[in-house]
Amino acid sequence: MTSDTLAHFSAAELAALLAFNADAGVEWLLEESPLDRFVAPRAQAREAGMPAAQGLAQTGPQTGGAARAGEGRAASQRGQKAAPVASAPAGPVTIPDEQAVAEARRLAAGAATPEALLEVMRGFAGCNLKNSARSTLFAEGEPGRALMIVGPIPLADDDRDGRPFSGRTGAMLDRMLAGIGLTREAVTLTTAIAWRPPGNRMPTPREADICRPFIERQIALYRPQKLLLLGNFTARLFFNSNETIHDLRGRWQAMTFDGHAVAALATHHPQDMAATPEKKKQVWADLLALKAGPV
Numbered sequence: 001m002t003s004d005t006l007a008h009f010s011a012a013e014l015a016a017l018l019a020f021n022a023d024a025g026v027e028w029l030l031e032e033s034p035l036d037r038f039v040a041p042r043a044q045a046r047e048a049g050m051p052a053a054q055g056l057a058q059t060g061p062q063t064g065g066a067a068r069a070g071e072g073r074a075a076s077q078r079g080q081k082a083a084p085v086a087s088a089p090a091g092p093v094t095i096p097d098e099q100a101v102a103e104a105r106r107l108a109a110g111a112a113t114p115e116a117l118l119e120v121m122r123g124f125a126g127c128n129l130k131n132s133a134r135s136t137l138f139a140e141g142e143p144g145r146a147l148m149i150v151g152p153i154p155l156a157d158d159d160r161d162g163r164p165f166s167g168r169t170g171a172m173l174d175r176m177l178a179g180i181g182l183t184r185e186a187v188t189l190t191t192a193i194a195w196r197p198p199g200n201r202m203p204t205p206r207e208a209d210i211c212r213p214f215i216e217r218q219i220a221l222y223r224p225q226k227l228l229l230l231g232n233f234t235a236r237l238f239f240n241s242n243e244t245i246h247d248l249r250g251r252w253q254a255m256t257f258d259g260h261a262v263a264a265l266a267t268h269h270p271q272d273m274a275a276t277p278e279k280k281k282q283v284w285a286d287l288l289a290l291k292a293g294p295v
Helices: 011-023 039-048 052-059 065-077 097-110 114-123 156-161 167-178 205-222 232-239 270-275 277-292
Strands: 147-151 188-191 226-230 253-257 260-267
Touching: 097 114, 097 205, 114 205, 147 205, 147 232, 156 167, 167 270, 188 205, 205 232, 205 253, 205 260, 226 232, 232 260, 260 277, 270 277
Parallel strands: 147 188, 147 226, 226 260
Antiparallel strands: 253 260
């Protein structure tokens, strides 16, 4: 898309286009302006007196170290000293899943305070979700508050603001809490997964295993009396179940985190109510159960 094309968009349309790309996980532009990468090979082919297609065939497939290695071999055949081949910049290191899970458990168990846990999470390199996320989401609230609310993943607004339950979803949660006389300042908010997956997809089972020690340690350190789990993914993760949120919601379950006992209740995510308004009745029943407490 060129600047001439963009000139026909209104400000609102441009904002919507940027939001669409951000939700799709596009955060960086490779070039400030369009660049035809076929121009240089064609020009080189013309200077060498060869057909343009041959020039593209010779230069196109080789990139980075492969192209430089080819230049070195050609120089050697001509009796010239080959220039040293520079190594490509190192990218994020891929850690085997089992090793990443073990490292996450070790780091989480060694964090004695919320501040220490957040620090090790920011330095953790074992989850690929972190490579595309902007923020590391962490519990918002004071330790010791009676209720902790856990969502599944950071959404685009959360990732941008660095806070759980931001934007429209956060406003919906605020209205849910107001219905039973609570505000977000009276509870602790967090997400089961600390890093936003690309395109808001749900994490894979291995990604969930890697992230699990960090959310469980947050609960152990914040020591809530009750957990409200929002959405299908969160309920399945905590209850270790293959059942859906329709079967798991509305029933208190006793759980323990590093010796700290807590009662957990699951319900629909605020986004589910927006997509399916008839779920509001079920959520309201679950909120009344939450207010009443476990029986």
